[in-house]
Amino acid sequence: MASWAALSPSIVEYFEGEDSYRCGYCKNESGSRSNGMWAHSMTVQDYQDLIDRGWRRSGKYVYKPVMNQTCCPQYTIRCRPLQFQPSKSHKKVLKKMLKFLAKGEISKGNCEDEPMEPTMEDTVAGDFALINKLDIQCDLKTLSDDLKESFESEEKKKGKSPKKEEPKELIQSQHIEEKLGSGEPSHPLKVHTAPKPGKGADLSKPPCRKAKEIRKERKRLKLMQQNPAGELEGFQAQGEPPSLFPRKANKSNQPKSLEDLIFESLPENASHKLEVRVVRSSPPSSQFKATFQESYQVYKRYQMVIHKDPPDKPTVSQFTRFLCSSPLEAENPPHGPDCGYGSFHQQYWLDGRIIAVGVIDILPYCVSSVYLYYDPDYSFLSLGVYSALREIGFTRQLHQKTSQLSYYYMGFYIHSCPKMKYKLCFLWTQSQSRKTGANGQYRPSDLLCPETYVWVPIEQCLSSLENSKYCRFNQDPEAVDEGRSKEPDRLQVFHKKAIMPYGVYKKQQRDPSEEAAVLQYAGLVGQACSERMLLLRN
Known part of the structure; x- marks a missing residue:
């Protein structure tokens, strides 16, 4: 990528020191702290490397929170x-x-x-x-009401009453439940009659289940009675009611992909x-x-x-x-x-x-x-x-x-801002792990370690964040920032329309305070970006 990205180098103007301003999260009047620079132009590769070091853009302003000092640390x-x-x-x-x-x-x-x-x-x-x-x-809002309306409308079309009749027999098969949950095709349903009063529980039945599950099975049984040939193409693998937009059954019996759900066919x-x-x-x-x-x-x-x-x-x-x-x-x-x-x-x-x-x-x-x-x-x-x-x-x-x-x-x-918890709700699939102690379902999200800039699965970070707003997520105490600035003299400077290494530029300057600002910039952007981007100095 360097061959085509290098044709138009990034030009940035770094703002020395750290900005303190009112925090938009906890409303601390001067608690939010960040470093920033104005990007006159930037290649996508340079910006990719910068956001992988905790930077973020707002318009042409690119900023990086001072994670161990700001009131509300912001983790990529x-x-x-x-x-x-x-x-x-x-x-x-x-x-x-x-x-x-x-x-x-x-x-x-x-x-x-x-x-x-x-x-x-x-x-x-x-x-x-x-x-x-x-x-x-x-x-x-759940879709239960919507599905109910859809089902009742279908009943009306067929000239049948939408009122539900309580079936005398319930499907009681633990094996069927497991198959429905896994998306595998079900076997013929076994029906048991209710035990006589006073005779105790029927040991052939599984433990009591939620009324919601029973209603699903009743609906499935009713559909099977209406479709003796077993044509339940619109029925969901997890025992959900028929889809509002029926389509052919998934031959592999796998859950629908995100694309299938987004581009579900619509009626003409x-x-x-x-x-x-x-x-x-x-x-x-x-x-x-x-x-x-x-x-x-x-x-x-x-x-x-x-x-x-x-x-x-x-x-x-x-x-x-x-x-x-x-x-x-x-x-x-x-x-x-x-x-x-x-x-x-x-x-x-x-x-x-x-x-x-x-x-x-x-x-x-x-x-x-x-x-x-x-x-x-x-x-x-x-x-x-x-x-x-x-x-x-x-x-x-x-x-x-x-x-x-x-x-x-x-x-x-x-993590310290309650309003941000929606990102966890969005990224994490629903799980019963807190109730059962299990590991829960797969969580496809990561947080960026603010010290070593490696990605760490978010579930490994939460316990640390509960104890401290600022955390180093990398558990290896000897790990360091592999992309840190190691040779600052190779940093590229753009001065008076000329491009030169910082090692050459600093020999022409008399202000000793400028070196501290340049070294701070080099440490924040890393060695690779410091050698590719042009640091504008007036």
Whole structure:
């Protein structure tokens, strides 16, 4: 990658010392501390290496929290999409979107938004720098009512009463339950009659189960009676009621993939049409320019309704600086993704109008989420969760052509901030581990160690974070930062339109304090970036 990335070197201007400002999380007036630099231009490889050392961009401002001093340490968090399995709550969000697209009706009463990350301002000439926000919403509504309505409507079509009749016999087979849970095809059902009063429990039956499980089995039995040939194509492997959008049974009996859930087929007479477009935001493509005003109006409404901004605050210039301007150079290597690398807006079009925009960076090894904003009128669709799932699916799609691109970066995780717990809820599949003491299901997420810059599975980090806000996750006490600056004289300096190693530059300078700032910069960006990027010195 160096052969094509080196054609346009990064040029950065480092701000000496550390910035102290009001924390957007705990509201400490001067507790948040970070180092920062202004990126006049930056290659995607350099930015990839920087975020793997704890840096993050907001517009063209690139900053790194001082982890052992800031009031709310911000740990870089990433998801592993290739191993990601959508949880039950994720599936509910995807099914809710499909139902809305198909039928145009959905209950909006029980939609609750998770708290979102607060905003913060940096200290660079009043530039409005907002750190990454992935507005994950948690939809607590189950689909039981929706499925019930769907089932009853089918009964009405057939001229039957939707009222349920209590069957006299219940299916009681532990083996069937295990097969349904594992997704394997079930064997013929064995039916037992209830024991006579006063004779005690029937030992041939398993222990009492929840009423929800019994209702599922009743529904399955009823469907089998209506389909004597065993044609239950729409029935889910885990014993769920028929799908709202029936499709052919999965021959391998494996759980549906994320892509299957997202792109579930819709009826020909669907009420709505959803289209997701990826447009380059920097440099702006013709599609981006054509939709700029519409996209800005969605952002303005989002800031005013969701974040309670006054009408005059979400200005065009602030929107441009924060979400449109980017230091990343557009790069289109032959073996890269079809859309290339750089900064993009992922636009969600519903019936010909924009309802949401995900701001993302496509880098050599990851898709990095920058921000999400959406039309508040559609918050009932849990667009935060939905867009994140689409971005994970998008990362998997890019991986098919560019194998090294295999991660999804979600910005920062702050364990000491209760509002950030939604990222754990999003990344972790639901598990009973706390109740049973088991290890739980696979958790495809990692946190970046702030001292050695290695990725550590998040479940190995939580116990340490419960005891201390700042933690070194790498358990090897002898491990060091392998990418640290070892030869600062090889750092590249851009001075008076000339490029030179720092070893040459420092001989021309008389200010001894400048060396401390340059060495601080070299330590923060690491040896590789210090040799590739040009440090602008006036």
